[in-house]
Amino acid sequence: MLSDSPPKNNQVLLIYYSFSGQTGVLLNRLTAGLKEQGVEVFFEKLKPVKHLRFPLSGFFRTYIMMLTTFFRVRVPIQDISPKCDQEYDLIILAGPTWSYNPSGPVLSFLDRYGKEILGGREVLPLISCRGYWKLHWWGLRNKLRKCGAHFSNMIAFSHPNPEPWRTVGVFMKIAGKNPERSGFISKHYSRFGHSSEQMEEARRFGIQIGEALKNNNQLAAINFQTDLALP
Numbered sequence: 001m002l003s004d005s006p007p008k009n010n011q012v013l014l015i016y017y018s019f020s021g022q023t024g025v026l027l028n029r030l031t032a033g034l035k036e037q038g039v040e041v042f043f044e045k046l047k048p049v050k051h052l053r054f055p056l057s058g059f060f061r062t063y064i065m066m067l068t069t070f071f072r073v074r075v076p077i078q079d080i081s082p083k084c085d086q087e088y089d090l091i092i093l094a095g096p097t098w099s100y101n102p103s104g105p106v107l108s109f110l111d112r113y114g115k116e117i118l119g120g121r122e123v124l125p126l127i128s129c130r131g132y133w134k135l136h137w138w139g140l141r142n143k144l145r146k147c148g149a150h151f152s153n154m155i156a157f158s159h160p161n162p163e164p165w166r167t168v169g170v171f172m173k174i175a176g177k178n179p180e181r182s183g184f185i186s187k188h189y190s191r192f193g194h195s196s197e198q199m200e201e202a203r204r205f206g207i208q209i210g211e212a213l214k215n216n217n218q219l220a221a222i223n224f225q226t227d228l229a230l231p
Contacts, residue, residue, distance in 0.1 A: 009038050009039060009040045010037075010038070010039045010040070010089045010090075010210070010213040010214060011039070011040045011041075011042065011087075011088045011089055012034060012039055012040070012041050012042070012088060012089060012090045012091070012092060012209075012213075013042045013043075013044060013083070013084065013086075013088045013090075013091045013092070014027055014031070014041060014042065014043050014044065014091075014092045014094065015044045015046065015080075015084065015091060015092070015093050015094070015109065015117070016043070016044070016045060016046065016092075016093070016094035016095055016126075017045070017046040017094075017095040017096070017103050017105040017106050017109075018045075018094075018095070018096065018128075019052060019054055019096055019098075019103065020054050020096070020173070020174070020192075020193070021054075021193075022096065022128045022193045022194055023094050023095055023096050023126070023128040025193075025194065025199060026094070026126065026128055026157055026194060026198070026199065026202045027043075027092075027094055027126070027202075029199045029200070029202040029203040029206070030092075030126070030202045030203065030205055030206040030209075031206060032203050032206060033202070033203040033204060033205060033206020033207040033208075033209070033210060034206040034207075034209060034210045035206075035210075036206070036207055036210065037206075037207060037209075037210025037211055037213070037214060038210070038214070039209075039210045039213060042083055042088070044080055044081060044083065044084055046077050046080070046095075046105040046106065046108075046109055047077060047078045047105075048075050048076065048077055048078070048104075048105055049076040049077065049078055050075075050076070052075065054174070055173060055174050055175060055176035055177075056174055056175060056176065057175070057176040058175055058176065059171075059175045061175070062171060062174045062175040065098075065174070066098075066099050066171075067099075069098035069099040069101060069103070069104060070099040070100065070101070072101050072104075072107060072139075073104060074104050074107050074108045074111065075103070075104030075105045075107075075108055076108055077105050077108045077109060077112070080109070080113060080117075084113070084117050085116075085117070088121070089122070089213050090122050090123075090124060090209070090213060090219075091117070091118060091121055091122065091123045091124070092123075092124045092125075092126055093106070093118070093123055093124070093125050093126070094125070094126035094127075094128070095126075095127070095128070096127075096128045096129060097127060097128070097129035097130070097132060097133060097136040100132050100135040100136060100139075101135070101136060101139055102136060102139060102140050102143070106140075107143075110143045110144075110147060114143065114144075114146070114147035114149070115146075115147050115148060118144065118147045118148070118149040119147055119148035119149060120148055120149075120150070121149060121150065122149075122150050122151070122152075122219075123144060123149040123150065123151045124151065124153060124154065124155065124209070124219060125137070125140055125144070125151065125154045125155070126154070126155040126156075126157075127140075127154070127155065127156040127157070128156075128157050128194070129156065129157070129158050129159070130158060130159045130166050130167060130170045131158050131159070131163065131166060131167075133156040133158060133230070136156075137154055137156065141154075152218060152219050152220035153219045153220050153222060153224060154224065155205060155224045155229070156224075156225070156229060156230060157194055157198055157201075157202070157229050157230070158229075158230050158231065159192075159193060159194060160194070160195050160198065160231045161188070161189050161190065161191075162188070165179075165185065165188040165189040166189070168185065168189065169185065169189035169192060170192070172185070173192045179192070180192060197228055198228055198229065201226065201228040201229055205222075205224060205229075208222050209222070
């Protein structure tokens with residue numbers, strides 16, 4: 001006997017950490033695209049045991065943070081919620097690049113919950129970075145393999161400002177300064193973070209992911225490495 005119940009919507013879990021808010025705004029737009037395709041979205045924000053303040057207020061503290069994150073120092077996180085144990089069509093693991101590496105909270109999540117939550121499941125990583133996403137992806141890919149996660153694609157968004165001003169600007173912003181209003185530097189560094197065009201690209205990616213899930217198509221077929229995402 002055929003069931004009269006409507007087909008179940010695809011469900012996606014977003015596990016993420018956002019330090020400066022840039023990962024969060026990308027996910028908001030990605031989510032908008034997913035929902036346009038009828039996808040149900042669930043959020044799990046990774047919360048450090050000890051709150052990390054942004055900005056850090058000071059060059060010395062910023063330097064120490066960048067040094068420790070270069071060596072992949074973990075940032076302990078609070079317990080995750082039970083919804084992470086449920087079944088989903090896709091898990092998106094998102095976070096910023098910290099000194100060429102995944103952020104400390106994301107590394108803690110992978111150490112503590114990676115095999116349990118991601119093992120045997122389809123995972124799509126999303127990276128928000130000033131640049132150097134390939135090194136971040138290399139390290140994250142190895143961690144995902146050890147967790148037993150399935151992944152066939154990834155998304156990366158880099159800040160659109162050119163180097164070396166992109167690095168200088170991010171360092172100053174984390175230190176609590178305003179490079180976009182700072183005389184000479186402002187001529188080369190117009191804004192911190194991702195552009196409005198990149199936000200729209202994130203929404204478009206969400207639509208494409210939603211369409212792929214609805215039609216049981218492979219995510220590997222989607223081109224996420226566009227000129228807008230990685231200028």
